[in-house]
Amino acid sequence: MMAALALWLGRAWGKVQGWAIVALALLAAVGAVFLKGRREGREHAQAQAQADNARRDIAARDETIQAGQERADVENDIAGRPAGDARQRLHDDWSRD
Structure with a gap:
């Protein structure tokens, strides 16, 4: 009886182990995609901020030229x-006379 239980637990652990490896691989892939998206989003936001700063600098320069x-x-x-x-x-x- 004990041997049958041990055999059954061994087979069950083999199946669970395979599914656990698949689940961990899937979790790692989702994590990698998430981190890549965050990095790309941050880079996009930084590029947008630089473009906005450049536009403001150009507008300020144009205003200075116009004032001059x-x-x-x-x-x-x-x-x-x-x-x-x-x-x-x-x-x-301006006189009142």
Whole structure:
């Protein structure tokens, strides 16, 4: 009786051992896919952040260039006016008389 039980347990353990190996292999494959997806997602997020930073830098540079151009236009406009024009315009536009 004991020998039959031992034989049956030995066969059962052989079957369970095979299924356990398959289950561990499947778990390892799922884990590998999960970790690969996380790594790719992190890399994508970093690339997106770098692209966003580059776009912001370009926009800031364009705004600086535009502000410089506007300043140059105002300075050229003022330089092209006759002497005393600014004082006269202030007097005409802002005085209460």
